[in-house]
Structures are given as C-alpha cells and as structure tokens.
Amino acid sequence: MKIKIVSAAVLIGLTSVAAHATTINIRHEYVPEYDGQDQENKDRIEVSHRFANGIGFGVEAKWGSAKGAGPFDELSGNGQQTNISYRYKISDTLTLTPQYKWESGSDKVGHQFNLSLGYKVNDDWSVGFRHRYHYDKLADKTKQNSHYNRWTFSTGYKGIEDWGFGASVDYTFNQESSGPRWKGDKSGFSEVNFTGEYKGFKSGWSPFAEVGMKPYKSGDTYSYKGAQVKSNDSWRPVYKIGAKYSY
Structure with a gap:
C-alpha cells in the first residue's frame, strides 16, 4: 500500500509540470x-528529481560487504529506499520541505517523516535544520518495532569559486525501550560530518568527499533504568567519496 501511495505521488509530479533538475549521486x-x-565498506547510488512546482522524488539502491571484508570483496544488497517531498518557498531566503521516505531491507521496513527548514544567510552562507521521525517495522514478529527522533543542524559555504563546503551534526532521541543512545542517556549526538565538493566541471559532474565521525560501543557498561547495559560511548572515523551528475 505504501509503495502505491509513493508511486501515485511521483506520477502526480511527473504529469504536473515540465522537468526542472535531475541528479545522480554515487x-x-x-x-x-x-x-x-x-572495517566497513558500503556503496549507494541515488537518482533524484525536483520539478519547478516544488515536488521532488528520489530512489536509492545500497550495497555493502561483510564487516571486516575489503572494498572489492563480494557485495550484497543493503536495502533500498524511495522518497517524495515538496519544497515550499516561504521567501527568497527561507524554504520549508516536508518529506516521506520509505526504506526496506531483508529484515525490516522503515517509514521516515522529515521536516526541513533552510535559510539563506547571504550569497555565500546558508544554514538548515531537519527534524526526522523514523519508525522501523521488523519482519520478525517476535521482536519489538522501534522508532527514534533525530535533529540535524547544518551549514554550507560557497564563497570560493567552483567549491562548496558544509558541516552537519545529528542529535538522536531514542525511545526508552530501545536503550540508551549515548552512555546512560537515551539521547545524544549520533553523527558529525564535514564535506567538500568541486563544481567547476562543465560536464555536469561534481566530485565530493566527506569526513565524519560516528559512535560505537567500546564494551563498557552503563546504568540505564536500573540495569547495566553496553552503549555507544566512543567515536570512530568515517570517510566517503563520490560524484554527482546533474542535468
């Protein structure tokens, strides 16, 4: 049913106005x-499109190798997702974008609702905020479904010709039954990222790189709701490289 809803929304966008912008992200x-x-190695490719009327959609396929395997070892499917959104221009400097995202994997289906607010400070700087609610429905009926809320704060800079830079930080709120997010707390920072992108090629290709950090469990235990549990309490590096093609 959810697939039919998303497909119908995409068709509405396709038939409403002429094309505006399409991007392939690898x-x-x-x-x-x-x-x-x-070590972990993951790959993904996304095709997204936004029409002049503000409606946008995207589809994404993901792969990954087993933990500890090399980047060129055998890959397996790591889920897929699709989304539909609408970008509302409040003013020349302020935009509001609600989005629904549907994600599926071998053991669960995820439903995600996003609300993003973007503000253009000036020609060089921009800032953004996104609230995300994510609900996972597990295929195993003996296990409990879970959900979380996440805030993302971001900023971007494009004051250097042909270059763009950005930074973002995520703060996540777990439901109590999911356990703590950071040490003994059910909420905490969950990701930090810094990005750089080169936009000077006339071919439409824009290579980019990203350096970030994500939490992991060191093995220490913390008190949570009267019990001793293991929780994220340390940070490890994450590196991403890719390219975007827009036409």
Missing part, C-alpha cells in the same frame, strides 16, 4: 578498522 563509504572494530 557514493562509497569506508569505515576503517578502529579500536577492535571491523
């Missing part, structure tokens, strides 16, 4: 071996 993610944690 990305490889590498998490190195760190503090006893296995």
Whole structure:
C-alpha cells in the first residue's frame, strides 16, 4: 500500500509540470578498522528529481560487504529506499520541505517523516535544520518495532569559486525501550560530518568527499533504568567519496 501511495505521488509530479533538475549521486563509504572494530565498506547510488512546482522524488539502491571484508570483496544488497517531498518557498531566503521516505531491507521496513527548514544567510552562507521521525517495522514478529527522533543542524559555504563546503551534526532521541543512545542517556549526538565538493566541471559532474565521525560501543557498561547495559560511548572515523551528475 505504501509503495502505491509513493508511486501515485511521483506520477502526480511527473504529469504536473515540465522537468526542472535531475541528479545522480554515487557514493562509497569506508569505515576503517578502529579500536577492535571491523572495517566497513558500503556503496549507494541515488537518482533524484525536483520539478519547478516544488515536488521532488528520489530512489536509492545500497550495497555493502561483510564487516571486516575489503572494498572489492563480494557485495550484497543493503536495502533500498524511495522518497517524495515538496519544497515550499516561504521567501527568497527561507524554504520549508516536508518529506516521506520509505526504506526496506531483508529484515525490516522503515517509514521516515522529515521536516526541513533552510535559510539563506547571504550569497555565500546558508544554514538548515531537519527534524526526522523514523519508525522501523521488523519482519520478525517476535521482536519489538522501534522508532527514534533525530535533529540535524547544518551549514554550507560557497564563497570560493567552483567549491562548496558544509558541516552537519545529528542529535538522536531514542525511545526508552530501545536503550540508551549515548552512555546512560537515551539521547545524544549520533553523527558529525564535514564535506567538500568541486563544481567547476562543465560536464555536469561534481566530485565530493566527506569526513565524519560516528559512535560505537567500546564494551563498557552503563546504568540505564536500573540495569547495566553496553552503549555507544566512543567515536570512530568515517570517510566517503563520490560524484554527482546533474542535468
């Protein structure tokens, strides 16, 4: 049913106005071996489009190798997702974008509702805020479904010709039954990222790189609701490289 709803929304966008902008995004993610944690390699490709009337949609396929495997080892499917959104221009400097995202994997289906606010400070600087509600419905009926809320704060700079830079930080709120997000707290910072993109090629290709950090469990235990549990309490690096093609 959800697939039919998203498909219908996409068709409405396709038939409403002429095309405006299409982007293909290809990305490889590498998490190195760190503090006893296995390395990880993941790949994804996304095709997205936004029409002049503000309606946008995207589809994405993901792959990954087993933890500890190299980047060129055998890959397997890591889920897929699709989304539909509407970008509302409040003013020349302020935009509001609600979005629904549907994500599926081998063991669960995820439903995500986003509300993003973007503000153009001047010709060089911009800032943004996104509230995300994510609900996972598990295929295993013996396990409990879960959900979380996440805030993303971001900023971007394009004051250097042909270059764009950005930074973002995520703060996540777990439901109580999911356990703590950071040490003994059910909320905490969940990701930090810094990006750089080159936009000087006339071909439409824009290579980019991203350096970030994500939390992991060191093995120490913390008190949570009267019990001792393991929780995220340390940070490990994450590297991403890719390219965007717009036409």
